[in-house]
Amino acid sequence: MNYLPVELGRRSFLKNSVMGFGSAALMSLLQDELPAAEKVVPESPAGDFAGTLQPLHFPPKVKRIVHLCMAGGMTHLETFDYKAKLAEMDGQPMPESLTKGQQIAQLQGRKLSCFAPQHPFQKYGESGQEICSLFPHLGAVADDLCIIKSMHTDQINHDPAHTLFNTGTSIAGRPSMGSWLLYGLGQETQNLPGYVVLTSVGKGGQSQPIAARQWHSGFLPSRYQGVQFHSTGAPVLYLNRPDGVALNQQKQVIDTVNQLNQNFNEVVDDPEINTRIRQYEMAFRMQTSVPELMDLSSESKETFDGYGTQGGDGTYASNCLLARRLLERGVRFVQLYHRGWDHHGGIKRSMEITSKEVDQPTAAFIKDLKERGLFEDTLIVFGGEFGRTPMAQGSGRDHHIKGYSMFLSGGAVKGGLSYGGTDEFGYNAVDNPVHVRDFHATMLKLFGIDHKRFTYKFQGLDFRLTGVEEAHVLKDVIS
């Protein structure tokens, strides 16, 4: 990692400064001109792990985030957005005034008719939030959920829509939001990656392919990349020692490598070597910290029962439990994919299966964070890359981008709030529409970052997560 200019200790650099110029300003000026490999990060007790934003633009309200991504396109009409009108018009043509000239995925050229919500809704909690009755556990924590019913996005196919949600654009090669956060904020743990991705499949639909692009660091240095934890084999790629090599042998190899590197550094005087030595130390720590993380033997029966899993099986529930353990250990961003939400057909039955897979563990996760005092400064995001059509596709629903739902939770947002809304058909977000970039701006704000001032120079341009279009912080959802 090139935290220091390759050929210069930062301290001596600043010592030579004779102008009355704030060091932060100087740094940012330098950053602009330098290839990324030479970027300077101010020193801090966290050393290698510090972020570039010193100080933050605002006092932060959250320290960490978990993104529970319902990949495939979570229906809003069987989760958080009940539409009586659709039930009434079931089977009748959708008003053409809504659909004419609009983007359509698999329903291209087909008859478009209304499709009633396939499951009833009920009111939950003191707030009386309306949630589909398939989600009784989430209902039980309804007063902790801030449901946004007016999301909209630009991309109607899975791959670009995920890319947009993660990076702010559908063009490949841009950093994901997790990478942006690590770049700006640094990471707290020195034993685990700061950005971890977990995935699970479901039994209620085809499994969505999720590209590694979704957690790539794009043009940011690749140390800000998300690290995928696997449920089979080594949890982190190449974490396991070669067969026939004991831990102390591995340690001796690493110690010897580090010693030889240090000796060689006396000859060549290469700051990269110091960094290399630290990376080998971290790699070695991971060989014990990751197994410790994955070892659930210290978890109580109540915890297992709460999540509805014994863990270790790669299910969504098991990943929720793992997510809590990661957050506890100082991981900044956990992204957790459930890949089974693409319900083009048989949505009634599929939703019964899929809701069961996520309802209890998600609610248990929220409760668990509360009990452990992590809820206050954690942002929980739950939702997919788009919603599903109010129109029938046989017995299912097609992709829909003009209006859909997701929820936020955590101490920094208003629990028990429903924000925004769609029209009576659940087609267009009409009341306080929230674009994906508004969500990004809000998320950054909660972390103490002004999205307009959080930029990175690439190809001569100041790139930002929220892109060139205007983005709005959702002030009304912040508590």
Next chain:
Amino acid sequence: MFVVRMLLLSLLFIAPTGLLAGEIEFNRDIRPILSDKCFACHGPDANHREADLRLDERENAIQSRDGHRVITPGKPTMSELVARITADDEFTVMPPPESGKPLSKEEIEILKQWIAEGAEYQQHWSLIPPTRPEVPTVKNRDWVVTPIDAFILKRLEEEGVTPSEVADRRTLIRRLSFDLIGLPPTPEEVEAFVNDTSPAAYEQAVDRLLSSPHFGERLAIYWLDLVRYADTLGYHGDQVRSVSPYRDYVIRSFNENKPFDEFTIENLAGDLLPEATLWQKVASTYNRLNRASGEGGVQPKEYLAKYSADRVRTTGAVWLGSTFGCAECHDHKFDPFTTKDFYSFAAFFADVKEQGIVSGARHIAQLPVPTPEQKEELDELIQQLAKVNAEYDRRTPEREQAFAAWQKELANASDQWIAVTPTEAVSTGGATLTVQESGSVLASGKNPANDVYEIQIPLNVKELGGLRLEILPHDSLPAKGPGRAGNGNLVLQKVEATINDQPVTWKTGVATHSQNSHSGQYVVDGNPNGWAILPQTGKDNSLLLQAKETVKVPESSNLKIRLHQNFGNSHTLGHFRFYVTESAEQASPASLANDELVVLIKKPERTDAEINKLWDEFRQRTPMLAEVRKQRDALQKRKQAVEKSVVTTLATEATDPREMRVLPRGNWMDDSGQVVTPQVPEFLPQPAIDEDRRLNRLDLARWLVDERNPLVARTFVNRLWMLYFGHGLSRSVDDLGSQGAWPTHPELLDWLAVDFRENNWDIKRIIKMMVMSNTYRQTSKPSPELRARDPYNKFYARQTRWRLDAEMIRDNALSISGLLVDELGGESVMPYQPAGYWAQLNFPKRTYQHDRGAAQYRRGVYTHWQRTFLHPSLLAFDAPAREECTARRERSNTPLQALVLLNDPTYVEAARKFAERILREGGSTLESKLDYAWQRALSRQPTKEERRLLEELIRENLKRYANDTAAADQLLQTGLAPVAEGIDPTELAAWTAAARTILNLHETITRY
């Protein structure tokens, strides 16, 4: 960035160099400020221009506005600009606070000074056609080896900085080897070079490496990043597509030193060249390397727009070094690209034949690219086939005679077989059997898995010698039948026949065609495989059953037939009819003809076409030609097999260009934009074409390499410079536009660009000039003074050092271990990869199968490039996914890299084989073995301390493995390479630990 320069100068050099003394240069000092802080609202983008003010054009900036001027040249105090940038009031000050881009005090001073000095503008430097500057004269002429040195030294002398020493010879040969061929030098090459003190030795080494076939592989790594070469589609299911011949083309072109202008033309328009060669067509695969989608819900029009934009972005980045892609939705905010330029440029590619949705990568038109051996074999096969066909078609008197006899036989045979019409046909399985007017039986309705048909036939013959079952195609049947299985097949196990309840027993069953392992005889023998007819579905065939003995048939007798069909899956008869014969001597199946043929034979007058048809039928059946037929079939089969094994590529095929429009705000659904035709950006010199015709890709390619194009040569040499010196002369190798970095040595960049172009775009020549220079040969270790003076190496008073590229780290380990298979070219290969890494892929699900044998040990450049899940070892070392053009890779230093080198089986296996090599070739003592290991991996001798550390490591490991031989065996099982025989496993395992240590060293993976 002038400010930074100034800061650096004043901070670090303490004594400023008089830079501000009336020597403001717009491009160096002013444009970066205006571009970064002002152009977004007062620049080229007409749609977002505020107050109708352009600060990128002098005329506009200095014009009078109701008596005021934004800039009054020479008079800062009378310039509104100065008033605004110095205002205290947040509503007046510029740039507005919400832009987040305040001007610094220094910037304000510079702007004032610029206005005071007359506010002179310059066209942006990279848009001024480069002219060849004078090579500067320097004091220390001895230091100048190539003109490059003169430019570098000139600046150094001005700055009072001395160049660094030449690197030691061992470092030099390693540097050259990694830079030019991407592989380490062998110990022999190092020794030869170190010992050869003749003045020509260095140049000879350079020449040797430039002419190595691995030169092309090394340069291809970089080029493939630029053009985003990959083996998969990139969107959603990320399916495989075949484009590897393009990679071969690139490697081959660099090796042959194809001039860059030709290379450019072939990439963009190889298919349009007159009488394009195979490899020119292969080159045009460039236009098809974009990401593409096979997702079900894709709207083709939307994706065609995405592909189109992708091409503009990439071509703009690769050749123009520009961020042209920004103009997709709005006029470029910093450079003069308009949206119209963007879509007019896209129109050049409107003729590329493609689909918006790629339904199965196989369905896209593929260009076969046979290897020379395959080509030779195919030519040979075609020749042989022609010969055999000629023989087959020949009409000799003998054949004429046989032909006549055959017709007679057919006529007789047809007379022998009497068509019979059933009175009743019943399916016991519930299907509907209908007797047709012609006497045939057609099945319809319910389609049971198994069935027995019962047929009643009145007989008008005196004796029964045999039964013929003819199966017929029918349009109502799956695949036209004659069976009812999904593929038109059927399986018949048994034909029971009784005459007035007296069973008839069969002697033989012969068919005109039988599927392999489903012979007609099985119907007689009771073999459950029965008779089936693949692949001859949709065709007419017959099964002939000969009675054991001729059966007497009393008058008005009834023949009852039961057809048993119990193969399952509806392999039942769909359409069929019966014939009977009195003769015990049955005609051969060869003499059976369908009605059509019989009619033809019996016809008194026949046309030539009809006669030819008869000949065709005859040749297919006559035993006379059996041998020729066999030869012909064998040749055809072989030809098909070879054709199937030929690798294909997605070459460009031109078609009628689609209509292209400006898409307002990039919205593909908006058809209101103006229709555009191919045109290069308006602000650049236009193509010199006299005729009035639509421009095409060939015109575009020629325009790129036209001497008036200011960007292409600069872009390319700037990037080559980066490959050999660590940074571009303009450090923003991906953007030479307004926001790009002012070159550290603008004259040198121009000189190189012109020299490159004027010397026939000769790539090897310009590279040689770079690596021959004294600038290149300096040590990369800075003196403390130099480090303080020039921390970012902008003077090039030393070399730069960097970690090797991902592919080269792999190549290096394989080369050191002796495992490397250094064949050139070919399809992509699959190195070891952790199980489950592809678990996220779907449509279809895939299981990664690593290659076995030689393919496992190929260079990294040949690794299968799965865009959405790039091989994790390459990814860890910053190889890009190649979804977009990458002009510069990051060089990160992460714990994941440590894990790869420590634990990836590729590196463990390499260590194991390296250990084996050390033990075999490293002499008999510990000392000689360590010498050997160091020499091979690091091209030098180990130090005393290094020896000590390794000896200790080996000692510990020997101890452990002596106590646990099972562990030693386990370690030695890593990878596919066979375990060496005759070496003590304990020793081998302990040395594997030593070898792993060496392969993990920073020095091993670094180019100094």
